[in-house]
Structures are given as C-alpha cells and as structure tokens.
Amino acid sequence: MITVPVSIPGARYDIVVHSGLLDAVGQRVRQILPTDRAAVITDSNLVQHHLPALERALREARFEPIALTIPAGEQYKTLSMLEPIYERLVEARAERTTPIIALGGGVIGDLAGFVAATFLRGLPFVQVPTSLLAMVDASIGGKTAVNLPRAGKNFVGAFHQPRIVLIDPQVLRTLPPAELRNGLAECIKHQLIRDAEGFARLERNVERALQLEVGYLTELVGQNAAIKARVVEADPFERGERAHLNFGHTFGHAIEWASKYTVAHGEAVALGMVASSFVSTRLGMLDTGVHQRIVNLISRAGLPTRGVQAPPDLLFEAMRRDKKIAAGKARFVLLDRVGHAIIRDDVPEAVVHQAIDAIR
Numbered sequence: 001m002i003t004v005p006v007s008i009p010g011a012r013y014d015i016v017v018h019s020g021l022l023d024a025v026g027q028r029v030r031q032i033l034p035t036d037r038a039a040v041i042t043d044s045n046l047v048q049h050h051l052p053a054l055e056r057a058l059r060e061a062r063f064e065p066i067a068l069t070i071p072a073g074e075q076y077k078t079l080s081m082l083e084p085i086y087e088r089l090v091e092a093r094a095e096r097t098t099p100i101i102a103l104g105g106g107v108i109g110d111l112a113g114f115v116a117a118t119f120l121r122g123l124p125f126v127q128v129p130t131s132l133l134a135m136v137d138a139s140i141g142g143k144t145a146v147n148l149p150r151a152g153k154n155f156v157g158a159f160h161q162p163r164i165v166l167i168d169p170q171v172l173r174t175l176p177p178a179e180l181r182n183g184l185a186e187c188i189k190h191q192l193i194r195d196a197e198g199f200a201r202l203e204r205n206v207e208r209a210l211q212l213e214v215g216y217l218t219e220l221v222g223q224n225a226a227i228k229a230r231v232v233e234a235d236p237f238e239r240g241e242r243a244h245l246n247f248g249h250t251f252g253h254a255i256e257w258a259s260k261y262t263v264a265h266g267e268a269v270a271l272g273m274v275a276s277s278f279v280s281t282r283l284g285m286l287d288t289g290v291h292q293r294i295v296n297l298i299s300r301a302g303l304p305t306r307g308v309q310a311p312p313d314l315l316f317e318a319m320r321r322d323k324k325i326a327a328g329k330a331r332f333v334l335l336d337r338v339g340h341a342i343i344r345d346d347v348p349e350a351v352v353h354q355a356i357d358a359i360r
C-alpha cells in the first residue's frame, strides 16, 4: 500500500494506492465520515464494471448508496447534466454531511467534484479514480469543472479538495487500452518535469504498464500521484510552478483543437512533448540525445511522435489563442534536462514553426 499525504492551505488528505482497495472504500470513508448515506456519481461504462463492488463495499460499512449515473463521455460534462443530479440528491435527502463519491475517469471526477463543491454550498468529496489519467492527474489538486460547449472546456468550476483519494489499480484491467496509453502520456510528462530517476525507471518498465502488471502499476501510480501532489502543494492556486504541468500542452491543446478533438488528449500531449523537447534542443537547452530518448519512450508507450495532419498555420493560430498566453506572449514549458522544466516566453516564431514541422 502506498499513501501519499497532501497538505495545502485549508486541506489535508491522503491519496491511497492499493490493489483491491475498491472493496475497502466503505471502511475508508466510514473512518472519516459518520453519515448513513453516500452518493456515488459514475458513468455508463463504470456501472457494469465497478459500481456493484463499490455499492457492496459501502453497504458493508453501513452506508446506504445513492447511485447517480450519467452517459460516458466528455460531451456530457455539462451544466445540463447537473440539474437532474441536484434533484436526485434532494429526493434522496442528501445532507451537508453526505459524501459525494466520484467513481470514474476525469470527466466524472470533475463533474462530481463540481456537484460536491456546489450542492448545499459544499459536501464532502471522495475520489475513486478509475482511468490512469484520473489516478495520476485529474483526481489530485481540487480542480472541478464542467464545460460550456460554446465557450470551451472547464469554463465553469470551483476549487474543492477531496477528503480522500482511493485508488485501486486493479480497475485499470477494464480500461480500454487507448485510455491507458493516454494516461501514460501524463506519467511521462510528470517524470520529464520532475523526476529523472522515475523517467529511467519508466524506460525500463513501460511494457509492464502496457501489460497491466498490477504490481508495477501500483508503483507507477503512486510515484506519479506524488509528483502531481508535490506540484499542487507548491502552488495550490495555479499562480506559478503548477504551469510546469502544462509541459506538452500548449502544442497539445492546439493539436486537439485543430483536429476538432479527433486526436485524443494523451496523443496530442505526446506530440506536444515531442515538439516542446524539440524546441528545447533548438534553443540549446537540451541535448539532442535526450530528445531522442524522449521520442523513443513516447513511441514505446504506443503514443504518436509525428503524423499531425492539421495545417501548420492553423496550429500556430490555435496556440496564439490558448488561454494560457500571458500578455500576448506565448509561454512554453521547456526542459533543460530530464526531470527539470523551465518556462520561457521568448521562443522565436521560426522555432515554433520548425517544431510543428518536426511532428508532421
């Protein structure tokens, strides 16, 4: 069992990673909350795979589960999904002490977290992330949100920290392989910005992750959740170094947007990391041998390193409009070695164009 403590102003909680933990969620929640009901928000894929085990675990710990299901998919992370959920919570007589448990990937975590932040002005929130991306990234840090389809992703949201994050790597066995690879992109990102040794370990073991070896996944998730937790602790409200988590994401968001979201987030981030690492070499910050190691690992993880179809000008334009651009200058998270990120706002346009060419 791996326990990662998180401590930020106003909140202290643990991230617990343990094979088989789903069966103990009830006990764990019982230790921190003395209520008789617990609401579980989940999606249509998780209903068949893992909701029954979670409900059983809650009943064993004397919770009456209230299950609320939305259809799976990013397109349902919207305001209109919220009203029926609030109404069901009223019907089920949820109170200020009733925990909201998110059982799902990042979509469910963000939406359920927003419900927990807003219903009765705030209920206790428990994360049970089930995708690799949610385990190492979305479930940690307290950002919750829904999309406004006409304005953009995560337009309406709140900071609301979970009371505990409970991770059972065994649930990854039912995750579609493409989603596992998307999560690996964020793991590679974490190692690149913070942990050179972790990067070398992942180079030795990436196939074990792809083969769903639970022992290795437990270790990988624990280490990556810890990296995210340390970055969030250092910058809980996103004023500075949390921006390092955007490594690969300036290019990545542009690639997603220009493909009309047909390129998955993890794939776009993989391509974005190749482009950013390329920029780092062109600015003389990063060794070209290191760039090649990065490309090789991304490729072994089953993620793309080139093949972007969108016209370069469209990508360039999308990057200009990215909301993370400060005072008209594009800010890029770059690397000067494995495990160490640097923010630069002086990347010449010509180098950005070369980087786009390098991933076409």
Ligand SMILES: NC(=O)c1ccc[n+]([C@@H]2O[C@H](COP(=O)([O-])OP(=O)(O)OC[C@H]3O[C@@H](n4cnc5c(N)ncnc54)[C@H](O)[C@@H]3O)[C@@H](O)[C@H]2O)c1
Binding pocket: 043, 044, 045, 046, 049, 072, 073, 074, 077, 104, 105, 106, 107, 108, 110, 130, 131, 132, 133, 134, 137, 138, 139, 140, 141, 142, 143, 144, 153, 154, 171, 172, 173, 174, 175, 176, 179, 182
């Ligand atoms: N709050 C944050 O800090 C933060 C950080 C990163 C991403 N996010 C958000 O996370 C979302 C993406 O999360 P995601 O990649 O997990 O997508 P997701 O929640 O859509 O999950 C991906 C797919 O896998 C399915 N799934 C999840 N776990 C499963 C399992 N164990 N078995 C079978 N199927 C399973 C889901 O039903 C879904 O179809 C985005 O909305 C993004 O904005 C939030």
Ligand SMILES: [Zn+2]
Binding pocket: 186, 249, 265, 269
């Ligand atoms: Zn990401």
